[in-house]
Structure formats: C-alpha cells, structure tokens
Amino acid sequence: MSTASSTVLAPDWFTRPTCVVAADLVGKVLCRKLIDTDDTVKVLRMRISETEAYIGESDPACHSHAGTRTSRTEIMYEQGGVFYVYLTYGVHHMLNLISGAAESPESVLIRAGFLTEDSDRLFDEQLLSSDKQLSHPKQFAGPGKLTKRLQIDRDLYGKVIGPASAVWIEDDGCQSPISLRPRIGIDYAGEAKDWLLRYVWTDHASLSKK
DNA sequence: CACACGATGCACT
C-alpha cells in the first residue's frame, strides 16, 4: 500500500555504497507523476524487481570506467541522489540512480518492475495493455520497456531524486528475496561481464532475463 | 569532422 506507512527515500539514502543501494532498491516502489491524456494527474507506481550496479572507474562496464569524465558522465561524479538517464541504441532510455559519495562515479540501473495494485491507471490503459510487446500488461521486463511506460527520458538527467522531479522512490516496508546474477548486455566488458552485480527479486516473473 | 557502436527490444528465419 502506498498510504500512511510509505516513506519517500531522501537523496541521502542513495549516498550509501552502490551495491547496498542496488540491493535495497529491489522491492521499493518507483513512482512517476505525469499528466494523462485526459489532463488528469496520475501517479504510476512500479515496484522494482531488478537492478544493476555500475561501480565506477574500476568497472570496465561503467560509463565512467578509467575515469572517463565527459559531458554525459559528469553527473555520475555527483553525490548519490540524482538521476542519470541516457539513450542507447538510439532508441531506449536507460534510467539510472546515481549512488555513493561525490567524486565516486557509480550508479544503479533500474532494469525491471511491475505496476502495483494501487498504481494509478492511465486513461489510455486499454491502448497500452493491448500492446503485444508486453507478455503481461503490468510487467516491464527490461530497462527500455520500463522507461517507455513511465515516460522517462533525458529530461530527468541531473535532477534530484524526489517528488519535485516527478520521479521518486517509496519504501512501503515490502521485503523481497534477493538473488545475485551477472549483468546483462555488457559482453564487451571482459571479465567484468561475470561480476555478480545484478540484483533480482528471486524467481519473479517480471525479470528481464532468467 | 567522421565514424563506430551501444547497460535494448522486436521481427523474422
């Protein structure tokens, strides 16, 4: 329930070590306020089922590997608690939460989730539900599908994680079993492709990969 | 300035 027992995670919550943040995010609720097609305000609530940690300059798969500090990666050097969103393959927006201390360019990628029972429904839910891309109308098994449904793009880049940005995280006390897996889509990263930095809700149906 | 390519998803064989 997203009622009295829910708390909004403050930016400081994300300044803890990246792997801790990534693991703790599984089971939390990613909230997205937006204006529906009928001009009403809606809050979509997506419970996170899968995350990945990208642990900075020593991580070959991380955009900040070897100290790569550019206009794109600059935000990663901020203290945890802000968004890093980028476009990949010219198509998909990837939602990342910057984690850890300042000058420690690390982040957590949100890879999958599912809409909670008490999430607002979009006016055009029928249209979205009929989208046969989705194996189940409420599950979003993959980072690109998730951002598409939540209408998240690079407008979020650099904003503070919280209600003022229209995207925030709530903790409603949900506890979920966590398993560790290798990360996805980083075969170019050598030995790092085998590092167990993907955190999944054990056996959940909404995972991006078994 | 040119160019290679990606933290994906989907269609098709």
Place this chain on the structure above:
DNA sequence: GTGCATCGTGTGA
C-alpha cells in the same frame, strides 16, 4: 538463432 532500427556520444584524425 540472426538482423536491425536509430542517434547521442566518445574517440581519434
């Protein structure tokens, strides 16, 4: 299993 859309960005000329 393979092919490919589509474009911002990092890299090197």
